[in-house]
Amino acid sequence: MKVLLQFITATTLTAILFGCREAYTPPAIKASVSYLVVEGTINPANDTTTTIKLSRTVPVNGAIGTKAETGAKVTVESDANASYPLKETTAAGTYTSSAPLNLNQTGKYRVRIITGSNKTYLSAFVPVKDAPPIDTVSYTLPPDGLQVFVSSHDPSNNTRYYRYEYIETWTFYSHFESTYMVLNMHLVPRPLALQIHMCWQNANATDIILASSANLTQDVVYNTFITSVPAASEKLKIRYSILVKQYALTKEAYNFWALEKKDTEQLGTIFDAQPSQIPGNIHNINDNAEPVLGYISAGRVQQKRIFISNTQLPLLWGSDDFYKPCYMEPPGSQHNPQDEVEITKVDYSEFYYGSYIPTGIAYISPTGDTTFTGAHRECTDCTLRGFNKKPYFW
Numbered sequence: 102m103k104v105l106l107q108f109i110t111a112t113t114l115t116a117i118l119f120g121c122r123e124a125y126t127p128p129a130i131k132a133s134v135s136y137l138v139v140e141g142t143i144n145p146a147n148d149t150t151t152t153i154k155l156s157r158t159v160p161v162n163g164a165i166g167t168k169a170e171t172g173a174k175v176t177v178e179s180d181a182n183a184s185y186p187l188k189e190t191t192a193a194g195t196y197t198s199s200a201p202l203n204l205n206q207t208g209k210y211r212v213r214i215i216t217g218s219n220k221t222y223l224s225a226f227v228p229v230k231d232a233p234p235i236d237t238v239s240y241t242l243p244p245d246g247l248q249v250f251v252s253s254h255d256p257s258n259n260t261r262y263y264r265y266e267y268i269e270t271w272t273f274y275s276h277f278e279s280t281y282m283v284l285n286m287h288l289v290p291r292p293l294a295l296q297i298h299m300c301w302q303n304a305n306a307t308d309i310i311l312a313s314s315a316n317l318t319q320d321v322v323y324n325t326f327i328t329s330v331p332a333a334s335e336k337l338k339i340r341y342s343i344l345v346k347q348y349a350l351t352k353e354a355y356n357f358w359a360l361e362k363k364d365t366e367q368l369g370t371i372f373d374a375q376p377s378q379i380p381g382n383i384h385n386i387n388d389n390a391e392p393v394l395g396y397i398s399a400g401r402v403q404q405k406r407i408f409i410s411n412t413q414l415p416l417l418w419g420s421d422d423f424y425k426p427c428y429m430e431p432p433g434s435q436h437n438p439q440d441e442v443e444i445t446k447v448d449y450s451e452f453y454y455g456s457y458i459p460t461g462i463a464y465i466s467p468t469g470d471t472t473f474t475g476a477h478r479e480c481t482d483c484t485l486r487g488f489n490k491k492p493y494f495w
Contacts, residue, residue: 135159137222138167139383139395142348143177143212145204145229146401151177152197153187153212158394169194172217177202180209180226204229210399212383224397225382231401232349233260238407239324242415246332251345251405255320262355263322264348265310269330270303270492272339275483276424277441277476281459283452288459288473297458300487301495304336309362313355337411338419342494344406350398357381357396406494427480441476451475458482 141153155170175196177185187196204210209226216222233255241248251265278298282291291297312322327345330336350358357380385391411419427439443463444451451457457475465471483489 135168136391137170137214137216137383137393137395139212139214139222139224139381139393139397141212141397142402143202143204143210143227143229143397143399144401145202145206145210145231145399147201147203149201149402150198151185151187151202152195153214153397155194155196155214170216174215176213178211178213179204181205204399206231212397221386222383222393223386227351227354227382227397227399229399229401230260230349230351232263232347232403234403235345235347235405238327238343238345238405240407240409244332245329246334246418247330247337247341247409247414249327249329249343249345250324251327251347252321252323252325253347253403254322258320260320260349261313261315262350262352263312263325264350264355264358265306265312265325265327266346266348267306267310267327268303268344268346269305269328269336269341270301270344270495271336271341272299272301272495273335273423273483273487274299274339275481276427277458277460277481279458279481280461281473283459286453288449288452288471297482297484297489300483300489301492302487308366309358311355311358311362315352332415332418333421335419335421335423337409337414338421340408340410342406342408344404347403347405348398349400353382354396354398423486424480427476439477439480441474443472444475445472446470449473 135157138156138158139153140156141151144151153175155173155175156167157170159168171189171193173189173196175187175189177187177198185198185202187198189196206229209228211224211226213224214222233253236252236254239250239252241250249267253263255261275298279296280291281288282295283289306328308328310325310327312325314320314322328343330341381393381396383393383395383397385393441460442457444457444459452459452473452475455478458478458481460474460476460481463472463474479485
């Protein structure tokens with residue numbers, strides 16, 4: 102009887118879940134609303150510029166997550182009626198001060214935005230709250246990969262609420278090295294400044310990281326989890342670096358980010374908490390009902406960077422190989438089209454028109470004709486995936 106009841110229950114649930122075949126597109130997916138998204142912190146320091154990023158939301162079923170808001174006028178304003186303009190950079194939707202603002206630490210500040218469509222948005226005036234220095238950025242090596250943590254404290258017990266961001270940077274090599282290049286329809290030695298074999302890649306934090314000591318006697322946050330990197334990840338193949346940024350928040354800003362974190366990271370089933378309305382501190386001065394996404398804070402940001410070389414990691418970590426299709430496996434198997442090939446003088450058009458990139462000289466015949474080796478661009482040009490100029494901090 103028990104088995105029968107289980108069968109009847111399962112059958113009924115299946116009918117309920119899958120019996121309705123008519124497709125339904127929720128109004129939220131069909132809606133074409135485009136809300137302003139404001140990201141950034143007013144930095145009062147005399148050695149760091151202030152950057153504000155503006156974008157617009159796109160429909161849920163859109164091809165991209167956000168669209169840059171270009172052509173806006175962005176200014177930082179003080180409660181003493183001072184104004185500091187930000188200029189749009191070459192990065193669309195990114196607005197930066199031409200020099201550090203060097204603001205009065207006792208003042209309050211806000212951001213004014215006038216969009217290209219002549220809509221005006223204001224943030225609330227906020228106090229300056231500088232972050233204390235980061236004590237340590239540390240890591241552990243469990244079997245499944247690298248885990249990064251941060252610890253900090255404020256001796257004055259004035260911070261209490263913290264937020265973190267990070268930027269990862271790592272080195273990688275293309276499978277083949279190109280020692281020659283095409284110049285004016287000729288093959289010439291490739292100068293070191295134009296090398297395309299060694300590159301770097303960046304990745305920004307995509308999650309919201311918060312910590313609080315509000316319930317503690319001392320203002321200390323210890324081993325706050327920042328991120329993890331899988332053991333096989335290409336990031337760990339040669340050399341990996343992570344820059345951790347620490348922000349001090351007001352209680353109101355912390356509550357905003359906590360709600361944002363819950364709504365973006367902890368929802369997904371009917372048993373999870375339901376979405377919350379997230380009140381930021383930015384509004385359209387002519388339409389308070391228009392949602393604006395973001396929260397402007399003011400304060401100096403602290404940061405700390407660490408480097409981890411592959412030699413510091415367990416054997417075989419960083420084993421993922423993006424370029425695996427570029428070589429024969431196992432050795433001696435039939436020639437793979439992605440492998441390095443020899444190209445004679447009569448076939449040099451393969452180089453000139455971009456099908457292959459020259460990698461070196463195979464041999465020179467007694468008559469002086471040179472046969473070069475070449476390989477597909479995807480296997481040879483690391484700039485297709487990263488940048489070949491060494492970062493200033495590397």
